[in-house]
Amino acid sequence: MTTITKTPSTTALSAGRAPEPRRDLKIATGLSHVALVAWALITAGPLLWVLLASFKSNTEIFLGKPFALPNQFSFETYANAWSDAHIGRYFLNSVFVVLISTAGTMLFGAMAAYVLARYKFPGNRAIYYLFVSGLAFPTFMALAPLFYILKGLGLLGSFTGLILVYIAYSLPFTIFFLAAFFKSLPYEIEEAATVDGASHVRKFFQIMMPMARSGLVSITIFNIVGQWNQYLLPVVIMSGPGADQKLLLTQGIAQISVSAGYQAEWSTLFAALVLTILPMIVVYAVFQRQIQSGLTAGAVK
Amino acid sequence: MTDIFTKSELDRRTLLRRAAAVGLLATPAVSMLSACVGGSDEGTQDQATGTKSADNPLGIDPKAGVEIVIFNGGLGTKYATDVDTPLFNKKWPEAKVTYSQTEEISTQIQPRINAGNPPDMINNSGSKLMDFGAIVKAGQAADLTDLFAAPSLDIAGKTVAETLVPGAVEQGTYDGKPFAVNYAYTVFGLWYNAALFKKNNWTPPATWAEFTALCDKIKAAGITPFGYAGANASYYMVRALLTSAGKIGTEQVLKDIDNLKEGAWTNDAVKQAAEAWAGIGKNYINKTFLGLRHTEVQLQQNQDKVAFYPCGSWLENEQAKDTPSGFEYAIAPYPSVTASDKLPATAINAAAGEIYFAAAKGKNPQGGKEYLRTMLSKEAALEFTKLTKSLTVVAGASDGVTISPGLTSANDAVAKAGKDVFMGYLFDTWYKKLDDESRAAANDLMFKDYDAAKFCERMEKASQAVAKDSAITKFTRS
C-alpha cells in the first residue's frame, strides 16, 4: 500500500522512443506546477492564516490584510488558550480516550477477526456478517437509541461510556479489514506451532500478531485518526450535567468558537486551533508515509 | 439535554433564564424528569428551634450551627464567605456557620437530601442543579412564608417581601407557597454607550418616532444605529420584539404565547411590534451582522461602530475585557411603539434567577431561612452586586452607589419602572422548536423580508404545530 510513483521499467526500451518535443513538455510541466502550487496554497493558506492571526489583536484582525505579519509575537494567547480555554484539559482528555479506545479496538477487533478468519464453527458466517453489516448503517440513524442505552447503563458523560462506544463503532471496519488480512496469512507456521503443542491463545499472540504487523499498523493508524477526529459521538455522549470537564478536543474547540466566555478574543480561538493542529503536523511529518498508506489502505481493499 | 450550543452559553444568562423557568413550572410534568427525590421515611431529625421575638422573627436557636452550600460558578463564592457569613455572625455570634462550596450541586447534595441529612441552606445552581420542582414536590424545600413575612434585617418598617422587586416572590412560588429565593436579577433593554451619546447630544428615545429620528442621526454620523448578532444571538432580538409586544398589550400577550393560545402570535400587539422592528431592520441594521456571533457585534459596539444593542445586564461584565476606558454602558427601556401602549415607556422586562432555598429536613431549617434573611438585607445585596456585577432582587439595594455604569443604569431603569417590571416569557425554554422558529423568523424579519404579517403567521403556525404535537410535553403559566 505504499505510494509508489514509478517502478523502473524492467524492460527499458532504449530504442525506438518517440522523441519528446521539448518545448511542449516544458509548457505542460509548467502548467502542471501552476495548478499544483495553486492547490497547495489553497490547502495551506487557511492554516497559515490561522497561525498568523493567533498573534494578532482583534483590531489587527479587523484591518483585513489577512496575510500581513502580526505587530508582535507574544505567546500570551497560547497560554490563555491552554489554561483559561481549557485546551490543555481537552487535549489530554482526547489523548486518554483515543489511547484506550484504539488499544481496545485493536485488541478486540484482532481477536474477533482472527477467530472469524481462521476457525470453522457454527455461526461463524453469521457473526462475521453481523459485524460487517455495521459498515452499511449510518451512525446517525441510531443516535437517539444509543443515547438512551447509555443513559440506561449510567454511562452518559463518562469516559468509560465514550470509550466503549468508540470501540463498538470501530469494530465493523477493523474486523472486516483484519479478517481479510488474517485469511491471507500462510498456515504452515501455525500448524508447526500446533504440533509443538502451543495453545490457541499463544499462537494468536506470539505468531499471528507479529505476522500481521503491517495490517495491524495500517488499521491502528486508521482508527487513531478516526477516533481522534470524532465529533458527533462525544457531543452526544459527553453531554448533560458535569460533562464540561470531560469534553474532547473537537468539542472543546467547537465550543470556544461559539462560546460566550471568550469575549470575542479571536486570537485565543486561533491559538487554540494552532495548538490543536500542531501536534497533528508533527506526528504527520514523522509518520506521513505510514499515515497516508494506513488511511488509504481501507479504501483500496 | 443541552447541546454544544446552549452548553457553551451555560453562563449566567442561561442559568438565569432556566432558573426562572424552573421557578415557574406550574405543572406536574416536572416529576417525570430524572431527579428522584425520595423523602426518607426515617422521620426528620431533631430540628433546632428557639423562641420567636421581634429580634428573632424566625425563632432560631442562637447557638445552633447552620450549614450552607454555595455553588461555585460564574458568581464566585466570595459574597457568601466574605459578606453574608460575617453579617450573619454579627447578629448571631454563637451560631457556627459551616460552609462548603461545590461545582456539582446535585452530585454532592442530592444523596444527602435523599438520606434525610441535607444542609440547611442550598444554592441550587450550575449545570448540575437539582430539579427544584421535584424537590418541592417531595417536600424537601422549606416553606418560606414566614421568611418573607419577617421584618427586613436592615430596612426599617418593611417585611422582607416588601423590600423585593415586583414578581420576585412569585418566581419562587409553587402552588401558592414560596419555596425559593431567586436572588440574582437580570434586566433587559437597549444597551448603548452613554459617553458616546453625551458627546453627540443624543438622548435615549421614549417613543418610536424619537427612536427612528435618533437612528437617522446616528446613521448620518457613520455609525450603525442598531444591531444584534444573527448567527447565534437572534433570541436577543426575539426578546426585544416581544418586550415591545408586552408593552403594547401588557404581559398577558406573552402569557398567551407561552400557553400556545390560538391567535397569540397574530395578536395586534405582536403585529405592531413586529412592524415597528421590521422598520428598524430595514433602515438601520448592518447586513453583515446576520453572519456574526454575539461577541463580535458586542465588540463592534465597544468600538463605537454600533449604537444600540438589545441584551441583558450581563453584557457589561461579559465585555469587561474588551471595553475601552471611557466607554460607559447604559440601558434604555424599549421605546413605546404606539401612543396607546398599555404599559408606559419606562416599563421594563427583568427576570430573577439563581435559586437559594432552605432544606425542610435539615438540622436547622429556621437557621437556613435566617441566613437567607441576611442575604436579603440591603447591605448584603449591595455587596453581592459589587462582587458579582449582578443585580439582586432587593429593590434599590444599590441606589446611589456607583458600582459600574451599566449596573447603575440598569438599577435606575428598574427604579423608574416601578411596578411595571415584567418577567417576560418562557416558551423559549419550554418549547425548543418554537424557540428555534422564533430565531429564524426574527432574522428573516430583521435582515430579509421586513414583513410583519409573514412573521406573525409563521410563528402562529409553528406555535399551533407545537400545540397539536402530542409528542411535546406542555406547560402553562398564569
Add this chain to the structure above:
Amino acid sequence: MRHGKYPFIIGFLVVPVALYVTFVVWAYIQAFYLSVYEWSGLGPVENFVGLGNFRKMWDDTLFWQSIKHNVFLLIFLPLITVVLALIFAFLLNVGGGHKGGVTRGVWGSKVYRIIFFFPQLLALAIVAVIFGRVFGPDKSGMINGLFPDSWSPWLFLADERYAMGCLLVVLVWQAVGFYVVLFSAGMGNIPTEVYEAAAIDGASRMTLFFRITIPLLWNTVQVAWVYLGIAAFDAFALVNIMTVDRGGPDGATSVLSLMIYRNAFEFSQAGYASALGVVLFFLTLTFAWVTLSATRRESVEA
C-alpha cells in the same frame, strides 16, 4: 488438535460481540422500533403511531429542505472531488513526461502529496471552526480581508443563496488531498510498460489520461464515489458549527443529520428522530446500490 477450540473461540468473541451488540446492533434495532412511536425520550415508550412520524415528515418543509441540501452535496461533492483529485494525481504521477522510457511524476511530487493530504488529518469539526472564520462576513474573515477595501463584504454563510456552496467548498477542500494520494497509489500500480507502449504510439497526455489511467483506476474511483457520497449524508459538524443559527439562515443549510440530532436532543422527539434515521439509512443504502450498479463495467485487470 481440537482440544479446547470452543472455549477459545467463545473467549475471543465474547467481549467484541457483547460490545457490538449492546451499542450498535441493539441501537439500530431500537431505531427501527422507535420510529413507529411518538416518544419524547422520557418515560416509557408508548403512543404507537405506526407511520405517523413518516407522515409528519412528509408535511415537514424543513425535512424536504434538508433532503434537497443532502442531494446537492451528494451530486457535487463526489463529482468535484473526484475530478480534481484525478487531475492532480495525474499531474503528479504522469505529468513529468518520460525519461529513459519511464513516465515520471513532476518534480516535488512527494512534497505536494504531503501538503495535499494534510487536511484529511484534521477533524471536520476543526475544519469547520477554521472556515467559519475564513468565511467571516466582514473584514475579519480571511477572504473578505483579501478583497480590496472598496468592495462591500461578501456574506458567505449569512447569504442563503451561497451558504450551501460554502459548505461544499469546505468538504471538497478537505477531501481532495486524500483522494489524490489514493489515486496516486492506484496509478503507481499501473505498469509503466502500458504507458510506454502508448507513448511509443505517440499518444498525447490527454489520451494517456482518458484511455489508460481512468479505466485502470475505475474500481478505486467507484470506491471513492461511495465514500464521498456517504460523507455527503453527514456534514453534521460543519452545519452545527459553521452556519448561521445552526442550519440557517432560515433552514438554508439544514441537513438530515442535523435534524436527527436536534430532534433527538433538543426537541425531545426521539421517535421522530429515529424515523428520520430510518429514512437516512434507506437513502444511504439506495445511494450505494445505485452507484455500484450504475458504475459497473468491465474493470480492466492491470
